[in-house]
Amino acid sequence: MRLNGEISYLRNEEVEEEEAEERVPLMSLSPPPPSHKLVVGYALTSKKVKSFLQPKLEGLARKKGIIFVAIDHFQPLLNQGPFDIVLHKLTGKEWQQILEVAQIVMHLTRELFFLDLTLGFRVIFLETLFLVSVPYSNYIDLNPFTARSSMSEAYNYYLSLNSLKDYLEKHPEVTVLDPPAAIKHLHNRQSMLQDVADLNLSDCYGKVGVPRQLVVTKDPSSIPDAVCKAELSLPLVVKPLVADGSAKSHELSLAFDEVSLSKLDPPLVLQEFVNHGGVLFKVYIVGEAIKVVRRFSLPDVNKREPSNNTGVFQFPRVSCAAASADDAELDPSIAGKVNAEDTSDINCLLANKLPPRPLLENLARELRHRLGLRLFNIDIIREHGTKDRFYVIDINYFPERTLDIQLFVGDCLHYECLVGNSCLVCHLYLCHMLDLKKILEAIVKCQDMNTYSLTSSSAWYRASSKGDYRSVKHDFQLAFVNMKKAKTHLKFLNAHKLQSRQIVMHEQVQCCFFRLPISNQSILPAYPPPSLLFHDVFVCAFWL
């Protein structure tokens, strides 16, 4: 079997004529007109649906032409939709597997994401092709290096196409919130904070870092030594390395002495406890909009005097305990001071003062870019006794209050807020289909209002022979070709001096990119060659 994604170069002399076969009935496929401004497909746990999809949010969204549609986790995504946006946050095994596939694709096509986020449906289209044509299980076995370089080559070719970029800038249609690989980055407490550490943000408004920490993956008996070597000071916040939203991943504790450290259960992150006046700031980020709220947090510990505390103490999910520090019932040592305007306690005042807006905006902008995420929140604390020393301790993907906060406070849930100027790629490649007909049906389903047309070769032929070149007036074409007929197809292209590039998707299907300059329309009535059957070639014509 050939590797999926492999690019083959068939030379002229290799091309053999194949038997002429009869054409089958004509078929023409055109997209239905859009009835909504924006369709958001969501894949969320039932708990999340309950907390997120409040009637108020749905009502307001509807007024803005946004509708939310549940994604069926047990059906290929390509059989659903079409969606403009896919929102997802699931922990189930099935979805995780899907995400892993998607993640591999993200990895393989990383260039597509980072070179230019305005690539829009082109990228989705390439990805759709790439995945839908590959069985799920085979895809996992794919040699990533071969496939990746193939994708790069295909992409380079792709990029070389005239006016593509201009076109795409005008059509940022499909958005995914957010790329699975980027979300997964937050599922590990080490990688989660790495970008903040690398950023090492420091400007006239303050400094933002991460608490000093150590990752322990095995052998608890070595922890005391490792902590000593790393010169971490006690107490330490003990956090499971995995932060996948499971109950276990939220089981945190405070370790007060070195001996107790050897009883811990790796993999873990051991983080220095930073006194922060018992107040935490949650910065919610939705695209370019940010919103900050205060939450109560763990009280400070006395680090100067030798502690009477020894051992490891599990603590509850303190920041979830109350909606906001402005109205919650608090630890009395903090509560009285939070809302008091005339307090003389400067540290308390400082602890409660929101971090400077420009600093947060800078941080949010950088992290949005570095993490490649649009819906997330940053938990940030201010070091006790300082005005401008901040630490990020946690980043959550698409937390409960992200969108409703934006919606009710800033009325930001509108198309631009979610989509912004650039566009991301939709998860529409999550499909296990193999046969050509289904691939095509799927592509038809996910095509986005007139962004491209898809037609069978027969329909194309009929249209072009009648002089209707509507679907072929574009200089970039893409054909799915039955592998057995690939040489015939290529021979035709070569005979007409049409540049082409073939990607073998799997044993049965080759994907062929070729340019068909408008100036060369005279050959259109002849395409595809009569020896190719209805099911041998399917053509996508892009509307450039």
Ligand SMILES: O=P(O)(O)O[C@@H]1[C@@H](O)[C@H](OP(=O)(O)O)[C@@H](OP(=O)(O)O)[C@@H](O)[C@H]1OP(=O)(O)O
């Ligand atoms: O870990 P998860 O499942 O992503 O849950 C988050 C998380 O609990 C987060 O709270 P915290 O851990 O930062 O205290 C919640 O944030 P908010 O309290 O700001 O909403 C999220 O809401 C949780 O996400 P979800 O709503 O998807 O369960």
Ligand SMILES: Nc1ncnc2c1ncn2[C@@H]1O[C@H](COP(=O)(O)OP(=O)(O)O)[C@@H](O)[C@H]1O
């Ligand atoms: N380094 C730290 N210093 C002080 N308090 C911390 C630190 N890390 C976490 N905390 C406290 O523990 C709480 C939970 O930590 P966090 O890392 O957000 O875990 P989770 O992802 O389970 O919410 C925080 O809200 C904060 O109150």
